[in-house]
Amino acid sequence: xxxxxxxxxxxxxxxxxxxVLSMVVLFWLVPALTPPPPPEGELGPGEEITQPQGELPLxxxxxxxxxxxxxPQAPPTQATSRIIEVENDSLLMRWSSAGATLRSAxxxxxxxxxxxxxxxxxxxxxxxxxxxxxxxVGDRQLDERLARAVYEVEGASQMKLQAPAxxxxxxxxxxxxxxxxxxxxxSGYLVEMETEVRLDGRVIPFRIxxxxxxxxxxxxxxxxFAQPKVAYxxxxxxxxxxxxxxxxxxxxIQGPARWVALDSQYFSYLxxxxxxxxxIRITKTDAVPEAADGESESQALVGAEVELEPGAPHxxxxxxxxxxxxxxAEPTLNQLIDYGWFGFLVKPLLLTLRFVYGYVQNxxxxxxxLTFFINLALSPVRYKQTASMKKMAQLQxxxxxxxxxxxxxKRDDPRRQKMNEEVMAMYKAHGVNPLGGCLPLLIQMPFLxxxxxxxxxxIELRGAPFIFWIQDLSQPDPYYITPIVMGVSMVAxxxxxxxxxxxxxxxxxxxxPVVFTFFFLNFSSGLVVYFLFSNLFGMMFQFLMKRWxxxxxxxxxxxxxxxxxxxxK
Numbered sequence: 039x040x041x042x043x044x045x046x047x048x049x050x051x052x053x054x055x056x057x058v059l060s061m062v063v064l065f066w067l068v069p070a071l072t073p074p075p076p077p078e079g080e081l082g083p084g085e086e087i088t089q090p091q092g093e094l095p096l097x098x099x100x101x102x103x104x105x106x107x108x109x110p111q112a113p114p115t116q117a118t119s120r121i122i123e124v125e126n127d128s129l130l131m132r133w134s135s136a137g138a139t140l141r142s143a144x145x146x147x148x149x150x151x152x153x154x155x156x157x158x159x160x161x162x163x164x165x166x167x168x169x170x171x172x173x174x175v176g177d178r179q180l181d182e183r184l185a186r187a188v189y190e191v192e193g194a195s196q197m198k199l200q201a202p203a204x205x206x207x208x209x210x211x212x213x214x215x216x217x218x219x220x221x222x223x224x225s226g227y228l229v230e231m232e233t234e235v236r237l238d239g240r241v242i243p244f245r246i247x248x249x250x251x252x253x254x255x256x257x258x259x260x261x262x263f264a265q266p267k268v269a270y271x272x273x274x275x276x277x278x279x280x281x282x283x284x285x286x287x288x289x290x291i292q293g294p295a296r297w298v299a300l301d302s303q304y305f306s307y308l309x310x311x312x313x314x315x316x317x318i319r320i321t322k323t324d325a326v327p328e329a330a331d332g333e334s335e336s337q338a339l340v341g342a343e344v345e346l347e348p349g350a351p352h353x354x355x356x357x358x359x360x361x362x363x364x365x366x367a368e369p370t371l372n373q374l375i376d377y378g379w380f381g382f383l384v385k386p387l388l389l390t391l392r393f394v395y396g397y398v399q400n401x402x403x404x405x406x407x408l409t410f411f412i413n414l415a416l417s418p419v420r421y422k423q424t425a426s427m428k429k430m431a432q433l434q435x436x437x438x439x440x441x442x443x444x445x446x447x448k449r450d451d452p453r454r455q456k457m458n459e460e461v462m463a464m465y466k467a468h469g470v471n472p473l474g475g476c477l478p479l480l481i482q483m484p485f486l487x488x489x490x491x492x493x494x495x496x497i498e499l500r501g502a503p504f505i506f507w508i509q510d511l512s513q514p515d516p517y518y519i520t521p522i523v524m525g526v527s528m529v530a531x532x533x534x535x536x537x538x539x540x541x542x543x544x545x546x547x548x549x550x551p552v553v554f555t556f557f558f559l560n561f562s563s564g565l566v567v568y569f570l571f572s573n574l575f576g577m578m579f580q581f582l583m584k585r586w587x588x589x590x591x592x593x594x595x596x597x598x599x600x601x602x603x604x605x606x607k
Contacts, residue, residue, distance in 0.1 A: 112210060113210075114210055114211045114212065115187075115188070115189065115190055115208065115209050115210045115211070117135060117188045117189060117190045117191070118135075118188065119134065119135055119136040119188050120134075120135050120191070120197070121133070121134055121135075121141065121197070122134075122135070122191060122194045122197060122198075122199065122205060123197060123198040123199065124198075124199045124200075124201060124203050124205070124222050125198070125199070125200055125201060126200075126201035126202075126222055126223060126224055126225055126226070127146070127201075127224065127225035127226075128145065128146055128147060128225055128226055128227050128357065129143060129144070129145065129146065129222075129227060129229075129356060129357075130142075130143075130144040130146055130155065131143050131144075131222070131229075131356075133205060133220065134169070135188055135189045135190070135191050135207065136187075136188050136189075137169055137172045137173070137184070137185065137187060137188075137189070138171075138172075138173065138189045138207035138209070138216070138218045139169035139170060139171050139172045140159060140169070140170045140171045140354075141159065141169065141170075142157065142159050142161070143157070143158040143159050143307065143356045144156065144157050144158070145158065145227075145305070145356075145357060145358065147358075148305075148358060148500070148501070149501070150254070150262070156253075156262065156305065157253070157254040158252060158253060158305060158307050158356055159307075160251045160252070160253065160254060161254055162254065163250075163251060163325055163339075164325060164326060167250060167251075167323065167325065168185075168247045168249075168250075168341075169247070170247065170248065170249065170307075171246055171247065171248075171354065172184070172185070172246075172247045173216060173218070173233065173235065173244055173245070173246065173247075174244070174245040174246075174247060174343065175214070175235060175237065175242065175244055175245065176245060176345075180213065180214060180237075183211065183213075183214070184209075184214070184216075187209045187211075187216075188209070189207040189208055189209045189216075189218075190207070190208045190209070191205060191206070191207055191208075192205070192206040192208070193205050193206050199222075201222040201223060201224050201225075202221075202222065202223055202224045203221075203222050204219060204220070204221050204222070205219070205220045205222075206218070206219050206220075207219075207220070213237060213238060214235070214236065214237050215235075215236040215239075216233070216234070216235050216236075216244075217232075217233070217234045218231065218232070218233045218234075219231065219232040219233075226366075226367070227355055227356055227357030227358075227363065227367065228310075228353050228354075228355050228367045228368075229353060229354045229355075229356065230351075230352075230353045231352055231353060231354060232351070233246075233346070233352070234348070234349065235348075241348045241349065242348060243316060243345055243346060243347060243348055244345070244346060244348075245343045245344060245345045245346070246309055246343070246344045246346065246352075247341070247342075247343055248268075248298060248299075248300050248307070248308070248309060248341055248342045248343070248344060249268075249300045249339060249340065249341030249342065250321070250322075250323045250325070250339035250340060250341030251266070251300075251323075251325070251337075251339040251340075251341070252266055252300040252301070252302050252305065252306070252307060253266075253302055253305065261303070261513075262302065262303055262304045262305060262500065263302040263303060263304075263305065264302065264303040265280075265302060265303055266280075266281070266300070266301070266302050266339070266340055267279055267280045267301050267302075267340060268298065268299070268300060268301065268320045268340050268341070268342045269298075269299045269301045269306075269374060270291065270295045270296075270297065270298040270299065270315075270318055270342075271295060271296040271297050271370050271371075271373065272291070272293075272294070272295040272296065276373045276374065276376075277291075278301070278376070279320050279340065280340065281322045281338035281339070281340050284320065284321065284322035284340065285322070288319055288320060288321045288322070289318075289319070289320040290317065290318070290319055290320075291317060291318040291319075291320070292316075292317050293315045293316045293317050293318070293345075294313060294314075294315055294316070295315040295318060296310070296311075296312050296315070296368075296370055297309065297310040297311070297312075297315075297355075297368065297370070297371065298315060298318050298342055298344045299355075299374060300340070300341070300342070301359075301374060304358060304359055304497045304500055305357070305358055305359060306355070306357070306359055306374060307354065307355060307356040307357075308354070308355050308371075308374075309344045309346075309352060309353075309354060310352060310353045310354070310355055310367075310368055310371075311344075311346055311347075311350050311351065311352035311353075312368075313347070313350065314346045314347040314350025314351065314352055315344055315345070315346060315350075316345040316346065316347055317345045318342055318343070318344055318345070319342065319343040319345075320340065320341070320342045321340070321341050321342070321343075322338055322339065322340055322341075323338075323339045323340075323341060324337075324338055324339075325337055325339050355367050355368075355371065358497050359374060359375050359495075359497055360497055360498075361375060361388065375495055376495060377488075377491055377492070377495060378487070378491045379487075380484050380487050380488040380491060381491075383484060383485065383488035384488045384491050384492045384495075387408070387488055387489060387492050388492050388496060388498075390408055390411075391404055391405070391408050391492070391496075391498070392404075392498065394407050394408055395498070400502075400503075400504065401498060401499055401502040401504070401511055401564065402502070402503075402504030402505060402508065402511060402564070402567060403504075405493075405511075405564055405567050405568055405571075406567065406571050409489075409568050409571045409572050409575065410571070410575055412485060412489070412572075413572060413575040413576065413579065416481075416482055416485070417579060419481050419482065420576070420579055421583070424580070424583060426470070429468065429469075429470045430470060433464065433465075433468060433470060436464055437461065437464070440457060440460050440461055440464070441457065443457070444456070444457040489565075489568055490565060490568075493511075493562060493564045493565045493568065494562070494565070499511040499512045499562065499564045500512045502564075504563065504564075504567070507519070508520070508563050508567075510563070511562060511563050511564035511567070512562050512563075512564065513562060513563060514559065514560050514561060514562065514563060515559075515563045515566060518559055520563055520566040520567060520570055521555050521558040521559050521561075521566050522555060523570060524554070524555065524558060524566055524569050524570040524573065525551040525552065525554060525555030525558075526551075527570060527573035527574055527577065528550065528551035528554060528555075528573055529548070529551045530573075530577060531573050531576055531577050531580070532547065532548065532550075532551070534577060534580040534581075534584075554569075
């Protein structure tokens with residue numbers, strides 16, 4: 039017979055009751071006491087704001103809704119600031135892990151006097167200005183945090199790298215994470231970049247800072263960075279902003295834009311993203327850059343913030359405004375060179391100039407040869423102009439006779455209309471067009487302006503020597519020899535041209551060489567060489583005209599009575 043303990047039976051009974059009660063509480067009492075879920079759009083206790091991936095974070099629209107992340111996914115970045123130098127056949131760059139920014143970009147094929155290579159990134163601007171290519175997200179607090187961020191760097195075990203090279207910058211804190219990869223080719227001026235910005239784990243749009251300022255101030259090469267501006271390409275056209283255009287407020291441009299550039303006379307650096315530029319903000323900053331000699335002056339700087347789509351491929355171009363180089367980097371980039379209204383003439387002129395240079399290997403002689411062919415092509419126009427001026431000069435005595443008949447009448451006298459009728463009748467009788475001397479000149483003017491714009495805008499002339507004292511055709515003649523000789527050639531050419539108009543008008547025309555000489559003192563010597571030899575070739579044309587067609591080219595002698603009257607005046 040088995041032994042039965044009454045105490046153990048009682049404990050088993052109690053355990054069974056407890057289990058039944060536990061089941062009741064679990065399946066009935068706990069759900070009854072649990073509060074219902076919050077309605078759609080409201081947050082439960084401890085929950086965070088969520089947003090579909092790829093949309094613009096609320097933090098970029100309203101900083102007041104920022105909420106700190108409760109559980110960071112990984113520890114913050116711990117790194118020390120350092121500079122990594124990357125060199126290829128064209129560029130010598132210095133990248134900083136502080137902000138993953140570009141601190142220096144020198145062009146190996148262009149020198150700045152005795153100071154060495156041309157520097158694209160300003161080095162002497164005061165602290166507080168944004169570093170080139172720094173990243174922003176559009177929120178003040180987060181941008182201040184990013185301005186102090188120090189990135190980890192991969193792919194740079196050494197402080198100096200030879201391209202092709204790839205740098206990977208990475209930064210992370212409790213809110214934001216940034217990865218940037220920079221790929222430098224073995225040659226060329228186009229640097230490819232990949233940038234990803236995450237806020238609270240979500241990929242968001244970001245901004246890249248251009249400038250402010252391009253080029254090194256207070257240096258021998260500062261003229262290379264004249265006329266600084268921001269330019270961008272949108273809808274098949276280039277739009278430009280200078281500091282004067284931003285006096286009242288910054289400019290805001292909605293995308294898409296193909297590229298945005300900090301532009302200057304001969305050099306530029308820009309962000310290129312064919313489908314990724316969402317918007318552009320162009321600003322002006324009044325800064326006081328520090329000069330090497332201790333002197334400084336206020337300077338208006340233009341800069342831009344370029345907002346890019348998440349994951350949009352982009353690149354940075356840092357280099358000269360050379361037509362071929364720009365075209366190879368991106369077909370639309372050659373429009374960064376501003377050829378003005380006569381671009382349709384400038385481009386073929388530039389191609390011809392470079393073609394001639396390929397044979398003579400001297401841009402000064404190439405300019406002279408091209409000037410000769412331009413004058414040769416315009417010789418029929420010059421012939422008609424000379425013929426018209428000769429006829430006008432022959433009719434001067436009759437013109438003065440008609441004017442003498444009406445000289446005592448007031449200007450508002452209705453009878454003076456009769457004088458104009460007689461003059462026009464005289465022109466018609468002799469087959470003279472009063473505008474015949476002006477129209478050929480108007481035909482030449484587009485070539486004149488096109489040649490001027492070509493020489494002004496072409497980096498080919500920068501540092502190009504000519505002869506003896508002219509060692510840079512983009513700079514003024516240091517001894518003013520060519521401008522003075524050009525003025526003398528203008529006087530000689532006037533003496534060889536049939537005189538028209540009254541003596542007072544001729545005296546005014548004689549002042550033109552003085553005015554032109556004064557203006558051309560500070561023009562590029564390449565442009566002065568063009569004007570000088572254009573005058574010389576014009577004089578040669580006049581000489582040949584006198585020999586082959588003396589009845590047209592020979593000056594009309596003044597009568598002695600007219601000379602005496604002129605002296606009395």
